Amino acid sequence: MPSRSIRARSRKSEGRPGARAEGLALGIDLGATKVVSGLVAPDGRIVRHSGRHVHANDGPGGVVRTLVRSARACLEETGEPPVAIGVAVAAQVDPRTGTVVHAPNLGWRDVPLARRVAEELGRPVVVINDARAATVAEWRHGAGAGASDLFCLVLGTGVGGSAVVGGRLLEGGSYALGEVGHMTIVVGGRRCHCPNWGCFEAYVGGWAIAERAQEAVRADPGAGAPLLARAGGAAAISAQTVFQSYRAGDPLAGRLVRETERFLADGAVSVVNAFNPSLLILGGGLISGMPEFVPVVESAIRARCQPPAAGARVEVARWGEDAPLVGAATFAREHRPGGDSSRRRVSPTGARSSASAASSRSSPSPASSSPP
Numbered sequence: 502m503p504s505r506s507i508r509a510r511s512r513k514s515e516g517r518p519g520a521r522a523e524g525l526a527l528g529i530d531l532g533a534t535k536v537v538s539g540l541v542a543p544d545g546r547i548v549r550h551s552g553r554h555v556h557a558n559d560g561p562g563g564v565v566r567t568l569v570r571s572a573r574a575c576l577e578e579t580g581e582p583p584v585a586i587g588v589a590v591a592a593q594v595d596p597r598t599g600t601v602v603h604a605p606n607l608g609w610r611d612v613p614l615a616r617r618v619a620e621e622l623g624r625p626v627v628v629i630n631d632a633r634a635a636t637v638a639e640w641r642h643g644a645g646a647g648a649s650d651l652f653c654l655v656l657g658t659g660v661g662g663s664a665v666v667g668g669r670l671l672e673g674g675s676y677a678l679g680e681v682g683h684m685t686i687v688v689g690g691r692r693c694h695c696p697n698w699g700c701f702e703a704y705v706g707g708w709a710i711a712e713r714a715q716e717a718v719r720a721d722p723g724a725g726a727p728l729l730a731r732a733g734g735a736a737a738i739s740a741q742t743v744f745q746s747y748r749a750g751d752p753l754a755g756r757l758v759r760e761t762e763r764f765l766a767d768g769a770v771s772v773v774n775a776f777n778p779s780l781l782i783l784g785g786g787l788i789s790g791m792p793e794f795v796p797v798v799e800s801a802i803r804a805r806c807q808p809p810a811a812g813a814r815v816e817v818a819r820w821g822e823d824a825p826l827v828g829a830a831t832f833a834r835e836h837r838p839g840g841d842s843s844r845r846r847v848s849p850t851g852a853r854s855s856a857s858a859a860s861s862r863s864s865p866s867p868a869s870s871s872p873p
């Protein structure tokens with residue numbers, strides 16, 4: 502996988518004279534069960550990686566302690582502090598304050614994450630939504646380098662996305678723009694994990710593929726025998742089980758894959774019609790597990806999108822699981838206090854060159870460890 506080779510190269514570069522300590526930014530990816538941190542060079546290389554630190558998801562106090570341990574595992578051997586610190590989290594984040602407004606996986610509401618981490622590490626901290634961070638990684642250092650209009654569609658257990666339009670990373674009125682996993686693709690369709698029915702994610706999210714497969718097996722245990730045998734029980738059937746069984750020639754898994762292709766094509770066509778990206782980047786476990794989905798999406802876009810949008814290029818994300826970490830570090834580097842993001846003509850959050858950029862809602866104010 503490309504991300505592995507990037508990381509392997511990066512690790513080999515540890516201690517290389519070219520990796521200047523003063524140029525390294527710390528990126529932290531806070532997930533539902535684990536934290537990973539990395540020191541990221543200006544060109545996006547990870548020059549030090551913390552590995553996984555599992556947290557108990559036992560409230561902000563305990564999770565922040567694990568996060569700080571992960572960060573220190575990266576920082577303790579470097580001679581100089583990082584130029585910036587960014588945290589990516591699967592949550593609605595207020596970029597002005599670094600507050601986690603709502604993180605369903607962590608069960609958090611209104612947690613001042615940037616301030617709490619800054620207090621521990623003694624440095625300013627920027628917090629960014631993880632899908633947006635992954636998009637920044639691809640935009641700055643990956644498949645989207647040089648593009649000014651792209652949509653990054655992440656197809657994993659859940660389905661998320663983030664848009665760059667006219668060189669601006671879009672946030673939305675409550676910092677939730679790009680939740681295309683929850684656009685309705687089937688009227689009166691399957692129940693989603695969100696308040697809606699018939700969502701894109703409720704058909705092509707990893708959890709939904711597993712659910713559809715389990716229902717199919719329970720409805721026809723004879724046809725489901727290969728899936729049952731592979732998983733060891735209906736409840737243990739996952740999306741990966743379906744893909745493996747499909748490759749082994751199982752007809753039921755084949756039917757599930759073909760259905761998934763149709764839902765995926767429907768969703769991707771809607772995304773491209775809505776956002777008119779020059780480039781659609783596809784990432785996440787669904788794409789790494791079934792790269793065959795990529796040409797299906799591409800031909801659906803060519804055949805079914807509005808003519809002006811139908812020319813969108815389709816690329817596979819270059820970064821894998823480290824995308825949020827790299828994107829958070831990159832985003833923090835570009836928005837560090839005293840940095841030049843407010844003077845750039847175009848910045849990732851869309852803070853354009855003006856004195857008012859500092860007060861713009863989309864221009865984050867890193868929480869500082871010391872009051873101004």
Ligand SMILES: [Zn+2]
Binds near residue numbers: 682696700
């Ligand atoms: Zn939904």
